[in-house]
Amino acid sequence: MTIDCRSNQLLKMSWQTGLIKTILDPANLIISTDIAVVIADKYPKARHHYLVLPKEDIGSIFQLNRTHLPLLEELHLLARNIIEVRGECFESFQIGFHAQPSMQRLHLHVISKDFVSDWLKTKKHWNSFNTSLFIPYEALYENLSKDDQIQRLPKARVEELLSKPLACNQCEFVAKNIPSLKEHLLQH
DNA sequence: GTTCTAGAAC
DNA sequence: GTTCTAGAAC
Numbered sequence: 704m705t706i707d708c709r710s711n712q713l714l715k716m717s718w719q720t721g722l723i724k725t726i727l728d729p730a731n732l733i734i735s736t737d738i739a740v741v742i743a744d745k746y747p748k749a750r751h752h753y754l755v756l757p758k759e760d761i762g763s764i765f766q767l768n769r770t771h772l773p774l775l776e777e778l779h780l781l782a783r784n785i786i787e788v789r790g791e792c793f794e795s796f797q798i799g800f801h802a803q804p805s806m807q808r809l810h811l812h813v814i815s816k817d818f819v820s821d822w823l824k825t826k827k828h829w830n831s832f833n834t835s836l837f838i839p840y841e842a843l844y845e846n847l848s849k850d851d852q853i854q855r856l857p858k859a860r861v862e863e864l865l866s867k868p869l870a871c872n873q874c875e876f877v878a879k880n881i882p883s884l885k886e887h888l889l890q891h
Numbered sequence: 892g893t894t895c896t897a898g899a900a901c
Numbered sequence: 902g903t904t905c906t907a908g909a910a911c
Contacts, residue, residue: 710911718892746893805892824893825906880900880905894910901904 722808741785746822751815755781761809764853782813799839834864
């Protein structure tokens with residue numbers, strides 16, 4: 704391994720630990736319990752976008768086993784709490800995990816289905832929330848109950864899902880590019 | 892995860 | 902010529 708390779712890895716580590724650093728500052732915590740916290744996503748991909756994270760140092764969904772099922776229930780409880788606190792309705796939100804997370808520390812996404820946001824900029828953003836790259840809470844809970852672990856998606860499957868057409872999440876419309884998708888979402 | 896930007900797509 | 906996407910970031 705070259706020196707350059709190592710400095711790349713260090714650079715990568717610095718952004719991957721962003722969430723862990725964020726929750727160290729109490730000012731960032733919208734809700735905090737003994738075992739989990741709720742923060743606002745720094746780059747929200749919809750009008751409402753929150754993250755629920757355990758205080759326990761769990762890297763990602765791939766570190767989970769059956770013993771974590773009660774923890775997941777607590778994360779889900781806080782997800783419902785933040786929606787209620789914000790005066791929104793549960794039906795207008797999707798709650799779940801990315802099948803291929805980028806940031807360290809397990810985090811549950813709580814995001815409104817409008818996807819109206821200046822931070823929504825790429826096909827990857829869209830498809831990570833609107834294809835099987837998004838694992839709804841209930842689905843992950845059931846998979847973990849059954850298998851005692853969460854399986855990583857094959858690289859080819861991830862690439863296939865990332866390259867899917869930009870299909871609207873609320874109707875049959877398929878956008879030709881990101882700007883037209885964003886314009887369309889505003890109409891809903 | 893974002894930023895930046897070369898060059899593809901239009 | 903401008904818009905848009907996709908890959909490198911040392």
